[in-house]
Amino acid sequence: MHTTKLLTTAVTTTLFTTAFLTACSTPHQNTDANNQASSSNVITPSNSQLQAETKIASLDTIASAPRVLPKQMGSNSYHVMPPMPMPPSVQNHENYQDNKANPVHRTIEDAISTFSIDTDTGSYANVRRFLNDGQLPPTDAVRYEELINYFNYDFTNAMRKNNAPFKVSLETVKAPWKATNNIIKVAIKSTDEISDGASRTLPPSNLVFLVDVSGSMSSKDKLAMAKSSLKMLTKQLRKQDTISLITYAGNTEIVLPATQGNQQAKILAAIDRLNASGSTNGEAAIKLAYQQAKQNFKKDGINRILMLTDGDFNVGVSSTDEMLDIIKRNRDNGVSLSTFGFGTGNYNEHMMEQVADNGNGNYSYIDSVNEAKKALIDEMSATFNTVAKDVKVQVEFNPATISEWRLIGYENRILADEDFNNDKVDAGELGAGKSVVALFEVTPVxxxxxxxxSRYQATTSKPTTDMSNELGYLKIRYKAPQGSKSKLLEYPIVNSVNTPSNDLKFALAVAGYGQLLKGSKYTGSWTYNDVANYAKQGLSKDPLGTRHEFVKLVKLADALK
Known part of the structure; x- marks a missing residue:
């Protein structure tokens, strides 16, 4: 982990420096000896950036947070509002986990890939925020799987086995950026579809709103946005739901004890009273939130803490590990924790992601009211209702047919191969209606x-009887939401290269976009224009307008490169 200092630029503004409270957290347990954040550079405007501003100005529409206007009468199209004017330049101190792309593996030396699923989407919205502010994101902010899984997919060839709460889809196609390589898609799709009436079909919910009201949350893109988000969610609540509201700054306070969801006026009034001031005591707040959740626990219902913050914990927690220990001790009691990140400047994304991952919840970054609507309303079932927990994926590649492979994304979700069968090892959760996609780039023998x-090692392996037509073998383990013992599903990956479905074309376009943003060495001569053209083939099903908006983001990234 390191602290990345960024400088948002504008063409006509004068650069100035602003002091911020710096988020305090120690490195991730897998990092090296340095327990202090490494020094980093301030990115100042270059000639290329100034040239980029001219290119941006020439775009018909600059992409923004998904400000999708309702369909007009008699129209079948959605409209995306232009972005707000670029803010004055400020110096930012943002915190991201080191995130180096997965390497290429030689199959005869390492044939097995094991990882946890990841349904977080925070990276996509955070990257969009950087682009809309007129600069490319730091490479550590780009996580391929969160870009790809931001979108919902409807893979028609998905298979369901043994009454699992999800279907599995496998496809093998040509890699668009390297003609001699293939892409193997492994997709998991929940059998419970997302619907407009999701709140009516959800189990009774016990929700604790845990809101950071410290001084660092005072800007309009933080607490004001958080309050708007909670108000939208409140209007979806029912009598069978229970809501508590806890705030934290230097001290923690139960602003609203457990209240029935149909008392919306009372809940909205409590939200309206929130104001920002003071420092941030994250540890005490999380402890109190879990206590409140346990007091109002709903058996066979949804029990979840929603933490809304910029992640700037500066009192009460001496280390990231201390914070995570609190969360780990509570997650097995049936209470999950999701994080919703806000704002810029001192944003601590590393903390936000770790808290959600260890709390068996989701991490989302909210850069607009419309993103809040997507996460909390449009995809309410996926955000709150878990249909499978501790979902692990393991793929064994056949050295007789595959010479090399690499997993695109999931760098911080990699598991030891032996952890696949160990039910004590935590993994990701799958929400109702959610789809998860993993892409492998493979080189055929x-x-x-x-x-x-390799000079001294054989480059091929003799195929095992009756397995020469397999590229590999897929295993998936998952637990029921309240279960403790995992179930196993198995699928052969057949050696058959097909024409990609439109959904897969779009997923590949998003993967290419992420790799270009990160400066990957594996995309060959592929360009942002190629990404946009590939994505346009998968725009037919786009009820929220997010796929069309993605094409605009690609053009914006191209202008800024």
Whole structure:
């Protein structure tokens, strides 16, 4: 983990420096000896950035947070509002986990990939925020799987086995950025579809709103946005739901004890009273939130803490590990914790993601009211209602047919191979109606890959009887939401290269976009224009307008490069 200092630029503004409270957290447990944040550079405007401003100005519509206007009478199209004017330049101190892309593996040396699913989407909205502010994101802010899984997919060839709460879809297609390589898609799709009436079909909910009201939350893109988000969610509540509201700054306070969801005027009034001041005592707040959730626990219902903050914990927690220990001790009691990130400047994304991952919840970044609507209303079932927990994926590649492979994304979700069968090892949760996609780039035996040929080791393996037509073998483990023992599903990956579905074309476009943003060495001659053209083939099903908006973001990234 390191602290990245960024400088948002505008063409006509004068640069100035602003002091911020710096988020305090120690490095992730897998990092090296340095327990202090590494020094980093301030990015100042370059000639290329100034040239980019001219290119941006030429775009018909600059992409923004998904400000999708309702369909007009007699129209079948959605409209995306232009962005707000670019704010004055400020110096930012934002915190991201080191995030280096997965390497290429030689199959005869390492044939197995094991990882947890990831349904977080925060990286996509956070990257969008940087682009809309006129600069490329820091590479550590780009997580491929969160970009891809921001979108919902409807894979028609999905298979359901043994009454699992999800279907599995497998596709093998040509890699769009390297003609001699293939892409193997592994997709998991919940059998419970997202619907407009999701709140009516959800189990009774016990929700604790845990809101950061410290001084760092005073800007309009933080507490004001958080309050708007909670108001939208409040209007979806029912009599069978229970809501509590806790605030934290230097001290913690129960602003609203457990209240029935149909008492919306009372809940909205409590939200309206929130104001920002003071420092941030995150540890005491989380402890109190879990206490409140346990007091109002709903058996067979949804019990979840919604933490709304910029992640700037500066009192009460001496280390990230201390914070996570509190969360781990509580997650097995049936109370999950989701984080919703707000704002810029001192944003601590590393903390936000770790808290949600260890709390068996979701991490979302809210850069607009419309993103809040997407996360809390449009995809309410996926955000709150878990249909499978501790979902793990393991793929074993056949060295007789695959010489090299790499997993695109999931870098901070990699598991040891032996952890796949260990039910004590935590993994990601799958929400109702949610789809999760993992993409592998593979090199068929006989084709030139990325790695040099080994001098002393055989380059091929004799195929095992009756398995020469397999590219690999997929295993998935999952638990029921209240279960403790995992169930196993198995699927052969057949050696058959097909034409990609439109959904897969779109997912590949998003993967290419992420790799270009990160400066990947694996995309060959692929350009942002290629990404946009590929994405346009998957725009037919786009009820929220997010896929069309993605194409605009690609053009914006191209202008800023």
């Amino acid at each position: 006989g084709q030139k890959g990325y790695l040099n040929t």
